Amino acid sequence: MDLQRLEIARLFHRTGFGPKPGEFAAALSAGVTSTRSKVLSPPSRTSFVTPPVFTDLGPRPAPNSADVVDFAQQLRYQNQQLFLWWLDEMVASPHTLQEKMTWFWHGHWATSIGKVNYALPMFNQNVTMRKYALGNFKDFAKAMFSDGALQVWLDGQENTAKAPNENFSREMMELFTLGVNRYTETDVKELARAFTGYQVSRSSGVLTFNTRRRDTGSVTVLGKSGAMSPEEVIDHLVSQENSALFIAERIWYRFVSSQEPLPQNHPMIKAFAGRDISALMGSLIESSALSQQHYSMVKSPVEWFIGLCRALTITPSKLPSPTKLYGFLEKLSQVPFSPPNVGGWPVDQAWLSSASAQYRVSFATSLIAEANLSELAAVPTVRRPAYLADLLGVVEWSTRTSYAMRGVRDNPQRLLVTAVCSPEYVVSQ
């Protein structure tokens, strides 16, 4: 295998959403070092597609009141706009690491619109994730405490001095900052006390402080005692050595391998000493991990779909039916803003059922019907597989897939469906 081609393919598919036309070939001539630094260059902006305007729709009107129909329509409309905007953003973004990190953090602080209901707080959360995607994790974690959508998702406002609710405090340690078994049950209870006193408007996501609900007593979390504000106690959590280890583990799991654990003392952990996420990612990208052949990963359905859109210059919001698009992603079990639970999406084999194989074929067929394939059609048939390997950022075609493509290479649409449903494209080698 051409290891330079392998690493460059991974720089496109792991730290981004796949190449746009021409990018892969250009990166190959520029070389690995230059491609790495391009990935790591600081983004000029955090968003590249103008977002729709999301308004505060207020509480749901009473059933059968005059306003409820309009409300329901607006809610549905805003939720759909939100979904389409992010897909467009993933396809358009010229800074793929920034966008891929936003996607990673969405699966990390996994919040679902299914419980939050409203687009506005979900959009605001996405903006926060963009802001800190490659920023300081300590500041990020504090900002996420004040995130309305996350507060609703984890029942933050049920957590009062009188009746503490441990949902948020447990996940803060287990899933967001430390990892399971790196704290005690007492820590969970004490942290919940330090998190009391906040209420949130569901429709706007705005947090308010209510002194009467606040537990003002001293708490002890991971050995530190005192009457601590949420910011102080989160500072303490993220300062733990285990926090650096945990975030490095999560990055490894999603970007390098879910099959093999993070190697002990991986340089990423040290690089994260100051909790600078860009330093952590820099260390990963400069390490040899992405050039080691056995670290393959299955593309999640959204990654697979966005890669296809980028290669074919398809804008998701301009597809004929947003409902159909949503339906395909739902059948493949991955819809942005709707992670299955607070643990985020599964990985690898979970995406490889015979049902998903079938849905991928029908999804690809429907997408490719919308693409302009004139350039592919102009390529002589024998050269088409090689052309597609560069267009899609595939390392190499197996004899199996080459044989399958040979039977359909006269027909650009069928050839593309075959290529993107092949194991070489479904899996990031």
Place this chain on the structure above:
Amino acid sequence: MIELPRVPGQELGMSTVTRRQFLKYSGVVAAAAAPMLTVDQIAAAAITRPLPLGTPILVVVTLYGGNDGLNTVIPFKDSAYYSARPDLTYKPETLLPLSSDLALNASMTGIKSLWDANKVAIVRGVGYPKPDRSHFSSMSIWQTGSPAAHLNTGWLGRWLDTQATDPMTAISLGSVLPPLLVGAKQSGSALPLGGLAIPQGVIGTACQRLSVASPSDDPLMAAAATSMRNLFNVSGNVQPILAKPAPAAEDLPTVSGGNAGGDTNLSQQLNVVAKLIAAGAPTRAWSVSLGGFDTHANEANAQALLLGTVSKSITTFLSQMKASGRSKDITVLVYSEFGRRVKANGSEGTDHGTSGPVFLIGDRVTGGFYGDQPSLSKLVDGDLAVTTDFRDIYSSVLEKVLGTPAEKILNNWKGRVNAIKS
């Protein structure tokens, strides 16, 4: 009168609560990815290691949305019933009387016949402590079997953890696994309905070629090829089971032409379950479901249609099982996440309430009423009282149907409902 569109569900915002949405937002998920079975895998297992005849089988029917228990098992002699929901009551003479003061919804003729044959236990006033009226948390409580602490496992999932590892032991119909089958060590399997559409023609040939393993494949690429291969891999052993018509329900009258409600998803699910049980699938617990019970508006027709479907599908299913010799082994459990409020709302519907009846149906059931009927004159915040804890039923089902001590699975729960024969 202008008919307003159905009001979307209160909790989930975008549409009425469906099973799929609940599953997605339930917060309970299999530790490992839930195995996705294909019908052919189950059928193959049925052939190679069939479930011994006489092994009890549980079929759980979940009614998503909150079934209105008061219009299912109806206190038709109680004037409070008529005054609380004047536009949403039934004339006594249209109902199917079960006792001097309770009657079944008129659409449930099949279940009424089973009741007359002493095969239906109706547990009244079932719910969990401190009802919170949210679809999301109520269903989560029912499926995890844990009202106080949030558990990441379902009550049948914890039962699965006590069993030998086998993806066939518990199966849910549909592509997403419900939390009730999620265990810590092993989870039940999901069986997508409707099977898989195999790519045809030139693309079909190309896909078949893609499904071949290549020497250069790493394990994940090989798995991707296998997933494609499974699409095509319907074995010769299996086709006959699926191609065969479902077992006949010989003791039921043949319905000619169309019937109200038509072929519903629940009847399709139970039809597949019937075929696979008849074939000998080594499965002890099945999960099927029907959504649409969130009847905030124009309830009467919608609920009657749904209850008719439930009644007819279950009756047909049990009759189909007679030919297989397994009808004596089967116990059906029917529940919903909450009942609805006693008082109707302004749109001829009802809002989220508290307790409701649970049905246990089958040859192993001792028919009759269990639990106290919640009094309409002693409401709690305008809602029916919970007179039976849902874990009483689970405990009895675990012990009497699945033959497993309930203590560990239900945190030492002591209550029982003695409606199932040993």
